[in-house]
Amino acid sequence: MIPPPPGPAEPERLPTGAWVGAGLATTIALLTRVLWLGRPGVFVFDEIFYASDAADLIQRGVEGGSPVHPPLGKWMLAGGIRLFGFDAVGWRVAPLLAGALVAGLTFVVGWRVTGGRRGGVIAAAVVLFDGISVVTGRLALLDGLVALWTTAALLLLVRLAQEPLDGRFQRRTRLWLGVVLGLAFATKWTAAVLAPVVVVTIVAIDQLLPRPLRWRRSLASLGLMAGLVVGVYAVVHIPWLVNYEASAAVDEACSAESCDVGVLVRVGDIAGYQVDVWNYHRGLDPQQPDADSAVHWLGQTRAVRLLVKTCDPALAPHADRSDGLCRSSDTTEVRILAVGNPLIWLIGPAALAGMAVWGWRRRDGVILVVAATAIMFWLPWLIGGRPGFTFYAAPLVPALGVLIAAAVEALPARVARWWPVLVIAFGLVALALWPLWIGTPLAPETADKLLWFSGWS
Numbered sequence: 001m002i003p004p005p006p007g008p009a010e011p012e013r014l015p016t017g018a019w020v021g022a023g024l025a026t027t028i029a030l031l032t033r034v035l036w037l038g039r040p041g042v043f044v045f046d047e048i049f050y051a052s053d054a055a056d057l058i059q060r061g062v063e064g065g066s067p068v069h070p071p072l073g074k075w076m077l078a079g080g081i082r083l084f085g086f087d088a089v090g091w092r093v094a095p096l097l098a099g100a101l102v103a104g105l106t107f108v109v110g111w112r113v114t115g116g117r118r119g120g121v122i123a124a125a126v127v128l129f130d131g132i133s134v135v136t137g138r139l140a141l142l143d144g145l146v147a148l149w150t151t152a153a154l155l156l157l158v159r160l161a162q163e164p165l166d167g168r169f170q171r172r173t174r175l176w177l178g179v180v181l182g183l184a185f186a187t188k189w190t191a192a193v194l195a196p197v198v199v200v201t202i203v204a205i206d207q208l209l210p211r212p213l214r215w216r217r218s219l220a221s222l223g224l225m226a227g228l229v230v231g232v233y234a235v236v237h238i239p240w241l242v243n244y245e246a247s248a249a250v251d252e253a254c255s256a257e258s259c260d261v262g263v264l265v266r267v268g269d270i271a272g273y274q275v276d277v278w279n280y281h282r283g284l285d286p287q288q289p290d291a292d293s294a295v296h297w298l299g300q301t302r303a304v305r306l307l308v309k310t311c312d313p314a315l316a317p318h319a320d321r322s323d324g325l326c327r328s329s330d331t332t333e334v335r336i337l338a339v340g341n342p343l344i345w346l347i348g349p350a351a352l353a354g355m356a357v358w359g360w361r362r363r364d365g366v367i368l369v370v371a372a373t374a375i376m377f378w379l380p381w382l383i384g385g386r387p388g389f390t391f392y393a394a395p396l397v398p399a400l401g402v403l404i405a406a407a408v409e410a411l412p413a414r415v416a417r418w419w420p421v422l423v424i425a426f427g428l429v430a431l432a433l434w435p436l437w438i439g440t441p442l443a444p445e446t447a448d449k450l451l452w453f454s455g456w457s
Contacts, residue, residue, distance in 0.1 A: 012162070018111045018120065025124035026104035032128070033096055033138050033438075038089040040323035040439060044336060045306040047140040051091035054078040054140075061243030067273075068280050072186035072236045073142040091140040098148040099137020103127045105151045106398040110405045112158050113366055118419055119405040125423045126348070126401030129430035131300075132340045134437045136394040139306070139336075142188045143394040149184035150191055150395040153177060154373050154402075157201055161365040164205045171221075174202065178225035182232025189281070190392065193376040198225070201369055241266050284386070291387035294378060297396075298349050302455035303339035304389045307439060310334075325441060332441035337456060338391040339436070343429045347422075348400035351407040358410060367406060374399035 043051060054077035056064040063071065080093030103124050110123025127133045136144030156177040163169045177198065184191035199222060206218040240247065244266045288304075296302040310333050311326035325334050352374050359367030377396035381388045408419050435442055436450055451457045 014108065014111065017117060018108060021111065021117060021120050021124070022104040022107045025107040025120075025128065026100045029100035029103040029128055029137065030096065033099060033134060036438060036440075037092050037096060037138060038087065038324070040307065040325050040334075040336075041088045042323040044139055045141070045304075047091060050074055050077055050142060051081070051086075051140045054081055054091060055086050057239070058082055060246040061239045062247045064246070066276070068277055069142055069188055070186045070233070070236065071240070072183060073145040073188060075236070075239075076145055076187075077140050092138060095137055095140055095144045098145050099133060102133065102137070102144075102147050102151050102398060105148075105155055106401050109151070109155045109158055109370075109398065110402050112155070112162065113370060113402050114405050114409045116409075118416075119402075119409055122405035122408055122419060122423060123398070123401035125426055126344055126404055127398055129426040130341045130344050130397050130401075131430070131433060131437045132338065132391055132393050133397045134430075134434075135306070135336065135338045136391050138438065141391060141394075143190075143391050146184055146188040146191055147394040147398070149180055149187060150194060150377075151398045153180045153184060153191075153194055153198075154370065154399060156180060157197065157369050157373065158366055160201060160205060161369045164208055164365070170205065174221050174225055175228065178228030179232055181225070182229040185229055186233045186236040189277075190395075193380050194373065197369065197372045197376055198222075200372070201365075204365065237270055240270055244269070288389075291389055294381035294388055294392075296455070297340070297378065297381075297390060297393055298345060300340040300342050300345045300390065301453045302390065303337040303453075304391060305335065306338055307334065307336040310444075311441060325439065328441055331444060333444050333447040334439050334441050335436050335447065336439040337436045338389065339433075339456060340390065340393070340397070341426060341429050341433065342452070344397075344400070344404075344426055347404055351403040352400065355403045355406050355410070370399055370402050370406070374403060 050069075050073065053063045053065070053067055053071075054074045056062065057071065057074055057078045058081060063074070067074075076094040076098070077091050081090040084090035084093055106127045107120040107124035111117065111120035113119060113123075133144075133147075135141075136147065156173055160170065160173055160177070163173075181191065181194065181198065184194070202221055203218045206214050206221075209217060241263075247269075290302070290304040292302050309323075309325060311328065311331065313329050313331060326332070352371060355367050356371040356375070358364070359371055374396055377393070377399065381392060404422075408416050408422070433450060434440070435447075436456075442450070
């Protein structure tokens with residue numbers, strides 16, 4: 001499936017310009033998203049769970065209640081709270097930094113896949129100008145944090161496909177990929193959708209080896225990577241093991257007149273907690289009205305209303321003592337909508353379908369890896385039958401950006417040279433919708449004009 005590279009097997013190093021571009025993309029994301037990061041000064045949507053759990057981790061070393069996600073993402077939030085305090089800025093700093101790094105990593109992946117600056121700029125622009133990335137890059141939701149690790153994993157997968165015959169590079173990169181996948185899985189279990197892509201990529205690469213070595217190296221690599229994933233996941237749970245006395249599990253044990261908190265009991269309860277989490281998610285049926293089928297990710301015609309508030313002028317004197325939103329002496333409306341850039345989400349799926357066919361016909365392993373990654377971030381939500389939220393697509397946005405960049409590169413040169421028009425169009429749509437992504441108070445008539453689809457209101 002993956003042909004040998006035409007040049008020498010030695011890994012290709014990125015030029016200085018690529019790192020400069022990645023740094024610029026990261027900086028632009030930081031500067032555009034940090035504005036009014038602390039508003040609203042209250043929990044938005046699921047921030048109430050994750051930020052509260054992060055505060056518990058700082059104080060007790062373990063979540064106080066019964067968590068439904070692994071702890072790494074909440075430890076990341078705890079870092080910001082530790083530095084800036086338990087307020088809106090504190091619990092949103094980690095998502096801000098993670099989202100900015102996603103933009104930089106996407107630039108690198110775009111450059112790697114297309115072989116030049118144009119691909120990097122287009123791919124990064126998608127992340128910078130998409131509402132899902134903006135919202136999850138400003139709020140304490142786990143999806144923006146897991147997107148950091150899954151984008152790093154995408155970069156490593158692309159590198160594996162680009163250097164299939166360099167044995168030393170393959171071994172080293174597969175080790176790093178195992179670590180990164182462990183970090184992703186320890187942030188949110190949805191990262192597990194990458195597993196089929198990883199397995200197929202490694203097996204396909206190893207088919208280039210002499211026949212006796214093919215399956216042997218694949219099985220050895222996959223076994224070692226699985227061990228790294230489990231190892232990283234276990235390390236993230238060490239604080240639970242150490243601070244077990246402060247957990248909800250020990251309260252249940254003591255209520256049964258058994259306060260044995262030995263090592264075996266702790267390990268057993270951690271294992272039992274994983275089963276409980278699995279059962280919770282397997283039976284979860286979101287009743288929130290904005291939960292819907294992933295088919296509506298196409299075109300982003302449905303939004304998740306993370307915050308909707310009408311500000312009465314009488315609230316203006318009390319704004320700073322509440323959420324900091326109702327400052328105007330006029331009636332205003334505030335919305336934070338988890339919704340993507342409709343232009344990006346019209347072009348992105350088309351680019352995915354087109355590049356998947358293009359990659360298959362040309363046996364281009366790099367394109368197939370990116371397309372498969374994008375499909376796996378969407379298809380399970382589509383066929384699973386369970387309603388989801390639009391911000392679950394945060395890890396998908398970088399892959400869509402790379403595919404759009406690759407699609408532009410595949411166009412005839414006379415067409416591809418108009419790529420700045422595409423980037424500017426993405427930016428103009430983002431500029432129009434920015435108030436709905438960051439919660440800017442707007443006059444009611446202005447807000448109504450921005451609700452382009454009935455599923456946004």
